[in-house]
Amino acid sequence: MRFYGRTAELRTLHELLDSCQTKNTCRLAVVTGRRRIGKTTLIEEAFRDCGVPYIYFFTSVGISENDFCARLIKAVSETLDIKFPPTLTDASDTFSYVLELAKSHAFVLAIDECQDAESRVPDFWSKLQKAWDLNKDGGKLLLVLSGSIQSTIERVFGSESSPLFGRADLFMVLQPFTTRETEAIFYEEFPAGQNEDLLTLYAVTGGVARYLAFFADWDALSSRRLLECIFSEKGSWYQAEGILLLSKEFRTSTSTYLTILQLVASGVSKRSELQDRLDVDISPYLQRLETNYRLIERTEPILQKKSNRNFRYKIKDPFFRYWFAFISQMSQQSYIERGLWAPARAHAAKMLPAFLGRTLEDWFIRRCLENPAWCEVGSWWDRKGENEIDLIAIDRACKRILIAEVKLNRDKYDEYRLRKKIDVFLEHHPELSAFDIAWRPLSIENMRDLI
Template identity: 30%
Template sequence: MKFYNREDELKSLKEVRQLAFTDYSRFTVMTGRRRIGKTSLILKACEDTPTVYLFVSRSNEAMLCSKFAKTVNRSLGVFVPESVNSFADIFEMLMNFGRTMAFNLVIDEFQEFFYINPSVYSEMQDLWDRYRKETHVNLIVSGSVYTLMHRIFQDAKEPLYGRTDQMIKLQPFSLSVLKEILLDYNPDYTNDDLLALYTFTGGIPKYIEMLVDRKCYTMEEMVDCMIQENSTFLEEGNILLIQEFGKKYGNYYSILASIASGKNTIPEITEAFGDVSIGGLLKRLEVDYEVIVKKRPILSKEATQTVRYEIADNFLRFWFRYVVKYQDFVQSGYLKGLADVIKEDYPTYSGFVLEKYFREQLKERQQFRNIGSWWENAKGNKNPNEIDIVAIYAKEKKVFIAEVKRQRKSFKPELFEQKVEAIRTKLFFKYEIETACLTLEDM
């Protein structure tokens, strides 16, 4: 798959590289979840300029340094002895080379030093402070484990705190880029094809690449590709989360599985857990790991107890809903059965994801100051008043209210009008209200 998007990030990386090469050394940190394209972006930004690329695998420091020495010698045409066994020594040599030559130094999976030798960070801090004003090194470090990267660079107690010139947190592809990719690879795509790509990948570049390279453009083709023997997708959730959570992942997995199954309020999750206190676990999943997001009815106070949680990442939501829930299918090798379950459930499941799609679409328009949804328990009625999308315009006293349905025939105008009147009375009696039913046709 060709390189897509990332124009703003490329521009920023190239500007900093120019400053490093002409002025003095600069330090960039790039974070983002696994498979989001950090390495591809960094190497694209370093094209046609001298670059040393070091990948930090979790191994013995001396063995790692021996490999790094060979890479430096090959990349810069200099000499670093392969007997060097300290990364601090290699880093000091590289900074010294930066006195007489300008080059990019890329250190990938930088957080792995935490397990190999955490003193690397304080040693780098000392060397960087001493050499940066006298050298021309464009230092870029990247990492996939969000919690560790955040700690290394944003915890005031850590040695590299305050040393960076820019931090980039890479996000998934936007909806417009998803459309561009499908147009390039499958010009006759349908809106349901677009929804399937968004549902299963959430805009993560590597997942998209894996599907389009195999010419999987429809929902059925994508499911068959993902749910087959030795498929990367089957283990991907484990790799992503165990990397973040470590060995104590059991309770986190249970919470995420509960949310994915639709039990997404605190009472519902608590009931599934019995006597285990979940408040701290939920907070860590939301704040520290950024795996879930807390949803409140739009304009409600922060202290409201009317809270729902959802898994932020589309792929993880899908993985917990099907791969984790039907793990017995996976273990027994009955993958065709799992694929059939997903295909059968897809119209229902994708309807929920379609709401998220339209919220993203409205966000990309950059016209609204607040986009969310709204719900309340109506008195004497077990069914809540609930509205899928509420978007408040930024420059007008106007609100956009929409119900989302896959098919327009499922829309019930009279019921929707009752809900609109309820929210008008509660929140928007002084606003102009614009309403719509959004379907696959509107994507």
Template identity: 25%
Template sequence: MDFKGRADDLRLLNGQLSSVTAGIGGTRGRAVIVTGRRRVGKSRLVQEFCDRSGLPYVLFQATRGRNPAAERAEFVSAVTCSPFSGAELVSGFSATDWNQALRTASIAAGDDSPSVVVIDEVPWLVEQDSEFEGALQTIWDRHLSAKPVLLVLVGSDLSVMEALQTHGRPFFGRATKMTVRPLHLADVQEMTALPAAEAVDAQLVTGGFPEIVQSWEQGISRAEFFRKSFSNPLAPLLVAGELSLLGEFPESSRSRAVLEAIGSGERTYSAIAAQASSSGALPSGTLAPILNTLQNKRIVAADLPLSTNSDTKNKRYRIEDSYLRFWLACLERAIPLIERGRGDLAVKRVERSWTAWRGRAVEPLIRESLLRLLPDEQWAEVEAVGGWWNRQNNPEIDLVGADRAGVANAIRFVGSIKWLEERPFDRHDYDALARSVLAVPGTEMSTPLVAVSRSGAAADLPMAACWGPEDLVRAWR
């Protein structure tokens, strides 16, 4: 299958490789930690990078739960079978520890020509053998860093991969880090060949996960994509969510219950605590660590109202990637229908809740897109875009542009999001926004009003700006 998108990620990796080739830096070798959520396409990206480089490389992928001795033997075998100039020097070598196994890569790699060493699923190696990190540091410091080698360490467990860079850990300070995220909006539009507004829908449904985006036939509508996917219980749209969750959270775990509560639409701490337990609310001592873990894994995000006042206790939680949010809210309950051949009913149920679900789900994407467009000539001092709400959610402001995140010094604009087909942002929407603007701490009557609308805005409104679907896509190009 053709590789599409990921231009920025490939550029970052190529930049590291160029430093190795040009001999730039304190050491000849360079190390990169590549992390990101499961199923986001890290392994495919690194494989494509290696293939395009035209350089000799070895790519080793660990196996979870495997015997450490078998893993070391497999690593040595991968090095032996690689196109490295010195691969024959380690043929038949038997490694009794990771120091010896990793040493084979430094022996086989050339002294004069650049090469690439990839170790995939590093967290599983750390889990299997407590000596792996120390061995990696030793071999890197003594041998690999002195050669023109790009070492790429790949892993999906974000907490483990970030811990590799923690002060006091053996590999601290030896690698740069890049995070592979789902495909962005412009990539999704290119791959689906959809108009901008429909590409936004595709982004929300697929979350930018490559295997799901690739299953979206070019040019077909969202409704047709649902119909085709719901006629096949094995469609990527349906199975990727369960596989992703089972990989990290067993069905019986409290974390899974908390995720399902947030996915069903609960946003406040107390509401999540009540929804995630079948017998009374989850106690704070149970829920708080779970939420912290989910945020560390980049599965759940916690948003705070943006204004000139501090309000750190008024958090609103959400599932960070829109696909998992869609799967938990709409698809999980539809799967039993689909499995018994009633995909038609599943389509109707999802379509009934689609407009309401999308109206909330599109907000984080819009804010992130505006952050990529701003600051610009009109909004030269906007460095943060968020929302604002009080504890009663009355009012709840979709967009707040400020000079900085956290507690702002100045509010530069306040706005509303209206993401509806065939209805533009109109006078009624404008008046509702104008009535609410002074509720946001730091605003004045003269604070500019803006909108983001799927269907444009009425011509007679005194708006400072109105962004549409094409602007959102442009932000990612």
């Protein structure tokens, strides 16, 4: 699949490179985001033909400080044609040498998966900070640090106690493609596709670039072909992706984290319900899953005060929602491990309609969030859960509200029932009664609408 989108990100990186050369000072850019989001591809696209030498350096897991220094000096010296580079074994001296070269050579150095260096290079971030502060002025280096463990990167650059706090000239967090971008990519790659195919693709990829490319490269963009690809030998990479990503994040108590995630994915959304199913105190696990790993999130009724306890947990990443629901289940793992693809596909196909119904709600919420006219977007439910509204979008500037019931099958839309729920909602929020309120069904036919 060719490179899509990221126009604003490319422009920003190019502008930062121009600044290095016009201001005669080194610049530091940080590019982060979940794994497979397209960080490396973006950096390669930005600097492959940028007019100055571009050096890509991958930080291998377990690399020693001596190896790190030797490999980095080799990569830089070969690209810049340095005939007799020094032999250095300290990261601080190595960074100082690279920054000294930047005073006579303009170039871009991208260090990928930089967070892996801190476990084997003593005081890695402090050594980089020391060299940077002493040598960046007068150079023309754009140093790009890319990392996938976002919590580590934000700790290093966002904490006041961190050596590199305040040093980044750019901190870019790559997000999945928007619904509009995913839609555009889908129909360009598969012009004959239908909305159901688009929804299924969104359900299994969440708009993550690498997953979209995987299915596009296998010509597996229809709903049928997607299931055939996932549950086959060629889908082994996708099948293993979930546990691989989780193993990169978790260090201890992996089984407890996985149990909680599996429960949340299956619809156990309240803290009390989760606690009832485990023998350990889940509070620290929930806190880390939400704050450190960002794998779950609290969802609250729209307009609810944050102090209220009326919230639910859900898997934050659409890919993990699918992976836990369709791949990590014991029955599916049994089929996959034995290569019994037909029953694995049949089981997934049976579960898919209910899953797509929930995915469609997420699609329309994201669709509204992408429209700047809507200042508040979300779902709503009362404390007892007796009245629930799938989508509410509020435009306070124009004093209008869109309220929608999302149904995979439009024939199941019940306008009378929705209007009764709206009455209950307005009883809780009488300040909105004067707004212009529009209600409607939203189904798979509306996926491409500009809402």
